[in-house]
Amino acid sequence: EVQMVQSGAEVKKPGATVKISCRVSGYTFIYYNLHWVQQVPGKGLEWMGLVDPEDGETKYAEKLQGRVTMTADTSMGIGYMELRSLRPEDTAVYYCATARIAAAGVSAFDLWGQGTMVIVSS
Protein backbone atom coordinates (compact mmCIF):
# COMPACT_ATOMS: atom_id res chain seq x y z
CA GLU A 1 0.00 0.00 0.00
CA VAL A 2 1.23 3.46 -0.91
CA GLN A 3 1.25 5.59 2.22
CA MET A 4 3.04 8.16 4.32
CA VAL A 5 2.86 7.62 8.07
CA GLN A 6 3.88 10.41 10.41
CA SER A 7 5.03 10.40 14.00
CA GLY A 8 2.68 11.27 16.83
CA ALA A 9 1.58 14.52 18.41
CA GLU A 10 4.06 16.65 20.31
CA VAL A 11 3.78 19.23 23.08
CA LYS A 12 6.71 21.60 23.38
CA LYS A 13 7.65 24.68 25.35
CA PRO A 14 8.56 27.94 23.62
CA GLY A 15 12.18 27.91 22.52
CA ALA A 16 12.31 24.13 22.19
CA THR A 17 12.90 22.02 19.08
CA VAL A 18 10.57 19.48 17.49
CA LYS A 19 11.49 16.80 14.99
CA ILE A 20 8.70 15.05 13.09
CA SER A 21 9.15 11.94 10.98
CA CYS A 22 7.36 10.70 7.88
CA ARG A 23 7.79 7.05 6.87
CA VAL A 24 6.89 6.26 3.28
CA SER A 25 6.01 2.94 1.73
CA GLY A 26 4.71 1.62 -1.57
CA TYR A 27 6.83 3.79 -3.84
CA THR A 28 10.51 4.45 -4.44
CA PHE A 29 11.47 7.02 -1.84
CA ILE A 30 14.35 8.63 -3.71
CA TYR A 31 12.34 9.29 -6.86
CA TYR A 32 10.22 12.14 -5.47
CA ASN A 33 10.79 15.19 -3.32
CA LEU A 34 9.36 15.13 0.19
CA HIS A 35 7.47 18.28 1.12
CA TRP A 36 6.16 19.67 4.39
CA VAL A 37 2.99 21.75 4.76
CA GLN A 38 1.80 23.62 7.85
CA GLN A 39 -1.80 24.16 8.85
CA VAL A 40 -2.51 26.40 11.83
CA PRO A 41 -5.79 25.36 13.53
CA GLY A 42 -8.74 26.81 11.69
CA LYS A 43 -6.51 28.26 8.98
CA GLY A 44 -5.28 27.35 5.52
CA LEU A 45 -2.33 25.44 4.14
CA GLU A 46 1.18 26.83 3.93
CA TRP A 47 4.08 25.21 2.13
CA MET A 48 7.19 24.96 4.32
CA GLY A 49 9.75 23.39 2.05
CA LEU A 50 11.08 20.21 0.54
CA VAL A 51 13.95 17.77 0.63
CA ASP A 52 15.18 15.75 -2.31
CA PRO A 53 15.83 12.32 -0.76
CA GLU A 54 18.24 11.38 -3.52
CA ASP A 55 20.84 14.06 -2.79
CA GLY A 56 19.57 15.81 0.34
CA GLU A 57 19.09 19.13 -1.44
CA THR A 58 16.56 21.34 0.27
CA LYS A 59 14.40 24.33 -0.52
CA TYR A 60 12.69 26.24 2.29
CA ALA A 61 10.06 28.92 2.58
CA GLU A 62 11.78 32.21 3.24
CA LYS A 63 10.00 32.83 6.55
CA LEU A 64 11.43 29.60 7.98
CA GLN A 65 15.01 30.00 6.80
CA GLY A 66 17.36 29.39 9.70
CA ARG A 67 14.75 27.66 11.88
CA VAL A 68 13.91 24.57 9.85
CA THR A 69 15.87 21.59 8.60
CA MET A 70 14.46 18.86 6.38
CA THR A 71 16.34 15.63 5.92
CA ALA A 72 15.80 12.15 4.50
CA ASP A 73 17.07 8.74 5.52
CA THR A 74 17.06 6.77 2.29
CA SER A 75 17.96 3.48 4.00
CA MET A 76 14.77 3.62 6.08
CA GLY A 77 12.51 5.54 3.70
CA ILE A 78 11.91 8.22 6.33
CA GLY A 79 11.83 11.99 6.00
CA TYR A 80 12.28 14.40 8.90
CA MET A 81 11.32 17.97 9.59
CA GLU A 82 13.03 19.75 12.48
CA LEU A 83 11.75 23.12 13.63
CA ARG A 84 13.78 25.07 16.19
CA SER A 85 13.15 28.02 18.49
CA LEU A 86 9.48 27.13 18.68
CA ARG A 87 6.92 29.89 19.26
CA PRO A 88 3.26 29.62 20.24
CA GLU A 89 2.35 30.59 16.67
CA ASP A 90 4.05 27.40 15.45
CA THR A 91 1.15 25.47 16.99
CA ALA A 92 -0.21 23.64 13.98
CA VAL A 93 -0.71 20.38 12.17
CA TYR A 94 2.29 19.52 10.04
CA TYR A 95 1.85 17.32 6.97
CA CYS A 96 4.38 15.57 4.82
CA ALA A 97 3.38 15.19 1.19
CA THR A 98 4.83 14.15 -2.10
CA ALA A 99 4.20 15.01 -5.73
CA ARG A 100 4.51 12.05 -8.08
CA ILE A 101 2.69 13.34 -11.14
CA ALA A 102 5.16 14.95 -13.51
CA ALA A 103 2.39 16.46 -15.62
CA ALA A 104 1.09 18.38 -12.62
CA GLY A 105 3.72 21.09 -12.74
CA VAL A 106 6.42 21.93 -10.20
CA SER A 107 4.66 20.08 -7.43
CA ALA A 108 1.06 19.08 -6.81
CA PHE A 109 0.61 16.74 -3.88
CA ASP A 110 -1.03 13.45 -4.73
CA LEU A 111 -0.04 11.73 -1.49
CA TRP A 112 -0.19 13.08 2.07
CA GLY A 113 0.68 11.89 5.53
CA GLN A 114 -2.01 11.88 8.19
CA GLY A 115 -0.60 14.97 9.89
CA THR A 116 1.21 15.59 13.17
CA MET A 117 -0.16 18.06 15.70
CA VAL A 118 2.45 20.19 17.43
CA ILE A 119 1.38 22.33 20.38
CA VAL A 120 3.74 25.01 21.63
CA SER A 121 2.77 26.25 25.05
CA SER A 122 4.41 27.22 28.29
Place this chain on the structure above:
Amino acid sequence: DIQMTQSPSSVSASVGDRVTITCRASQDISNWLAWYQQKPGKAPHFLIYSASTLQSGVPSRISGSGSGTDFTLTISSLQPEDVATYYCQQAYSFPLTFGGGTKVEIK
Protein backbone atom coordinates in the same frame (compact mmCIF):
# COMPACT_ATOMS: atom_id res chain seq x y z
CA ASP B 1 5.56 35.01 -4.36
CA ILE B 2 2.39 34.17 -6.29
CA GLN B 3 -0.74 35.03 -4.31
CA MET B 4 -3.77 32.78 -4.70
CA THR B 5 -7.18 34.24 -3.89
CA GLN B 6 -10.25 32.05 -3.56
CA SER B 7 -13.87 33.07 -3.48
CA PRO B 8 -16.25 32.74 -1.86
CA SER B 9 -14.78 31.86 1.52
CA SER B 10 -17.86 29.78 2.22
CA VAL B 11 -20.90 28.57 0.33
CA SER B 12 -24.07 26.87 1.47
CA ALA B 13 -26.12 24.98 -1.09
CA SER B 14 -28.77 22.29 -1.31
CA VAL B 15 -28.14 18.70 -2.30
CA GLY B 16 -28.19 18.53 -6.09
CA ASP B 17 -27.20 22.17 -6.57
CA ARG B 18 -24.33 23.30 -8.74
CA VAL B 19 -21.49 24.84 -6.75
CA THR B 20 -18.73 26.95 -8.26
CA ILE B 21 -15.52 28.06 -6.54
CA THR B 22 -13.10 30.48 -8.11
CA CYS B 23 -9.37 30.86 -7.65
CA ARG B 24 -7.33 33.78 -8.95
CA ALA B 25 -3.55 33.90 -9.24
CA SER B 26 -1.61 37.13 -8.88
CA GLN B 27 0.28 36.33 -12.10
CA ASP B 28 -0.03 34.04 -15.09
CA ILE B 29 0.49 30.42 -14.00
CA SER B 30 -0.59 28.84 -17.30
CA ASN B 31 -2.55 25.73 -16.28
CA TRP B 32 -0.34 24.81 -13.34
CA LEU B 33 -3.09 24.65 -10.77
CA ALA B 34 -4.22 21.91 -8.39
CA TRP B 35 -7.33 21.52 -6.25
CA TYR B 36 -7.69 19.70 -2.93
CA GLN B 37 -10.59 18.71 -0.72
CA GLN B 38 -10.12 18.65 3.04
CA LYS B 39 -12.59 17.20 5.52
CA PRO B 40 -12.37 18.08 9.22
CA GLY B 41 -9.51 16.35 11.00
CA LYS B 42 -8.20 14.82 7.79
CA ALA B 43 -5.32 15.48 5.42
CA PRO B 44 -6.09 17.22 2.14
CA HIS B 45 -7.21 14.96 -0.69
CA PHE B 46 -5.89 15.53 -4.21
CA LEU B 47 -8.69 16.20 -6.70
CA ILE B 48 -7.43 17.93 -9.84
CA TYR B 49 -4.13 18.86 -11.45
CA SER B 50 -3.15 20.88 -14.47
CA ALA B 51 -6.32 22.90 -13.84
CA SER B 52 -8.70 20.34 -15.33
CA THR B 53 -7.32 16.80 -15.07
CA LEU B 54 -9.22 14.70 -12.58
CA GLN B 55 -7.12 12.50 -10.33
CA SER B 56 -8.05 8.83 -10.51
CA GLY B 57 -11.06 7.99 -8.37
CA VAL B 58 -12.45 11.51 -8.15
CA PRO B 59 -16.16 11.55 -9.02
CA SER B 60 -17.03 13.04 -12.38
CA ARG B 61 -19.43 15.57 -10.83
CA ILE B 62 -16.26 17.48 -9.85
CA SER B 63 -14.51 19.40 -12.59
CA GLY B 64 -11.94 22.12 -13.04
CA SER B 65 -11.30 24.72 -15.67
CA GLY B 66 -9.32 27.84 -16.42
CA SER B 67 -5.87 29.02 -17.41
CA GLY B 68 -3.66 32.02 -16.93
CA THR B 69 -4.88 33.70 -13.76
CA ASP B 70 -8.51 32.59 -13.39
CA PHE B 71 -9.64 29.11 -12.44
CA THR B 72 -12.84 27.38 -11.39
CA LEU B 73 -13.77 24.26 -9.48
CA THR B 74 -17.31 23.07 -10.11
CA ILE B 75 -19.39 20.48 -8.32
CA SER B 76 -22.22 19.81 -10.76
CA SER B 77 -24.59 18.19 -8.28
CA LEU B 78 -23.69 18.69 -4.63
CA GLN B 79 -23.74 15.56 -2.50
CA PRO B 80 -23.54 15.26 1.30
CA GLU B 81 -20.07 13.71 1.02
CA ASP B 82 -18.84 16.87 -0.72
CA VAL B 83 -19.08 18.86 2.51
CA ALA B 84 -15.49 19.98 3.02
CA THR B 85 -13.08 22.86 2.56
CA TYR B 86 -11.56 23.18 -0.90
CA TYR B 87 -8.15 24.67 -1.62
CA CYS B 88 -6.42 25.66 -4.84
CA GLN B 89 -2.63 25.59 -5.14
CA GLN B 90 -0.35 26.98 -7.82
CA ALA B 91 2.18 24.45 -9.12
CA TYR B 92 3.99 26.97 -11.33
CA SER B 93 6.89 28.08 -9.16
CA PHE B 94 8.42 28.03 -5.70
CA PRO B 95 7.39 28.93 -3.11
CA LEU B 96 4.26 26.87 -3.67
CA THR B 97 1.20 28.76 -2.47
CA PHE B 98 -2.38 27.86 -1.63
CA GLY B 99 -5.61 29.77 -1.74
CA GLY B 100 -7.32 30.59 1.54
CA GLY B 101 -9.93 27.88 1.17
CA THR B 102 -13.66 27.66 0.48
CA LYS B 103 -15.91 25.90 2.96
CA VAL B 104 -18.80 24.07 1.29
CA GLU B 105 -21.82 23.24 3.42
CA ILE B 106 -25.26 21.75 2.86
CA LYS B 107 -28.18 24.13 3.28
